Amino acid sequence: RDRRATLGYVSADPESKGGAxxxxxxxxxxxxxxxxxxxxxxxVDHLWIGDPKLSRARFNEITTARGxxxxxxxxxxxxxxxxxLDWDRFAAVAYGYSMAEPAIHRVTPDFYxxxxxxxxxxxDAGWQRVGLILDENTDRKSDHLWLAAFLAEQRxxxxxxxxxxxxxxxxxxxxxxxxxxxxxxxxxxxxxxLLSTVGDWLHTNGGPAGKTTPLITLQRPAHSAxxxxxxxxxxxxxxxxCVDFLVAMLHRNERGVPALAQNVLVSTRWFDxxxxxxxxxxx
Numbered sequence: 001r002d003r004r005a006t007l008g009y010v011s012a013d014p015e016s017k018g019g020a021x022x023x024x025x026x027x028x029x030x031x032x033x034x035x036x037x038x039x040x041x042x043x044v045d046h047l048w049i050g051d052p053k054l055s056r057a058r059f060n061e062i063t064t065a066r067g068x069x070x071x072x073x074x075x076x077x078x079x080x081x082x083x084x085l086d087w088d089r090f091a092a093v094a095y096g097y098s099m100a101e102p103a104i105h106r107v108t109p110d111f112y113x114x115x116x117x118x119x120x121x122x123x124d125a126g127w128q129r130v131g132l133i134l135d136e137n138t139d140r141k142s143d144h145l146w147l148a149a150f151l152a153e154q155r156x157x158x159x160x161x162x163x164x165x166x167x168x169x170x171x172x173x174x175x176x177x178x179x180x181x182x183x184x185x186x187x188x189x190x191x192x193x194l195l196s197t198v199g200d201w202l203h204t205n206g207g208p209a210g211k212t213t214p215l216i217t218l219q220r221p222a223h224s225a226x227x228x229x230x231x232x233x234x235x236x237x238x239x240x241x242c243v244d245f246l247v248a249m250l251h252r253n254e255r256g257v258p259a260l261a262q263n264v265l266v267s268t269r270w271f272d273x274x275x276x277x278x279x280x281x282x283x
Contacts, residue, residue: 006043006067007246008090009033011074012050012083026075029095032239033072040247047071049083056086063090069255070246073099076141088256091249093242097143103261105249107242110265111142114231115149115218121270122187122216123157130154131185132165133176133194139167146218150189171197177205187214195228220271229273238266 009030037044045066049059063069073083073094082101093105122130132150139147147165154162166179176198188198195215202213217230241264 005041006045007033007037007243008047008063008066008068008071009044009074010047010049010071010083010085011076012048013077026235029075029235029239032236033243034239035236036240036243040243042243042247044072049085056084060086060089070250072242072246073104090256091246091254093246093249095238095242096141097145098141102257104257105245105262105264107238107245107264107266109219109233109235109238109268111145112149113265114233114268115146116153117268117270118189118216118218118231119150119153122189125276127186127214128157128161129163129184129186130161131163131179131183131188133179133188133190133198134165134167135171135191135194136167136169138191168194173201173205176201180205185213187216189216189218189230191219192217192228214276216276227273229271229276232269232271234266234268241266 034044045068047059047062047068069090071085071090071092073092075096076098083099087102087104093107095106096108097106119130130150130153132147134146147167150165163183163185164179166175166183168175171194188195188202190198195217199215215228217228220228220230220232245264
């Protein structure tokens with residue numbers, strides 16, 4: 001393979017040491033990166049920079065030897081202030097908001113409008129008291145965009161239908177119980193890992209006899225087997241957009257932190273799922 005035609009896929013989390021594809025949540029994003037890179041005539045090398053012994057100088061040697069001039073910064077498990085790289089040497093684009101600095105170009109799902117769409121669809125179906133549960137780390141990684149959109153929709157709706165969101169540092173059955181009894185949500189919105197726990201809790205503790213609380217997901221992978229209704233995140237498409245953005249930068253010989261970063265939003269899709277039925281049928 002032509003070493004000049006190689007892109008670097010940079011990850012930093014310990015879980016990604018064995019290879020980018022080891023992160024199941026983003027497997028479809030990585031597939032999109034590799035497929036689009038191949039289509040454009042590039043290979044993709046995984047570069048794990050979580051090793052504290054990996055210096056800037058050594059990273060520069062590795063990328064120079066492999067002919068890597070363009071980097072895609074992978075989504076990070078925790079929000080990072082920055083990554084210690086010589087940004088001036090590379091064209092770079094990040095996926096998502098998990099790396100705070102520097103302000104390089106980003107590709108991200110349209111978190112804000114996906115939440116707006118979700119809340120309006122749920123209310124149109126007759127469910128008025130919409131509850132949101134997020135873990136605090138995920139809220140930070142999304143740059144609070146899901147939360148902001150949810151609060152905006154709550155503020156614009158009738159005061160009687162407003163539900164205070166539940167932000168958890170870690171799962172707490174006690175906090176869940178207190179929130180559920182106080183807020184009385186008709187549906188609960190969240191991410192898949194938390195929704196599974198919420199579903200188990202509801203099965204044991206939730207609601208009046210004979211009634212169920214529908215669960216709506218914010219981030220359903222495109223090929224998920226989960227039947228929850230909600231937002232399907234097109235990560236494969238986002239991976240392709242990252243590659244095309246980066247390749248265009250390389251063709252223009254652009255390097256370093258841009259004077260004005262561009263944020264490219266990738267639309268999401270709504271998935272009804274078998275459990276998304278009007279409230280009038282289920283209540």
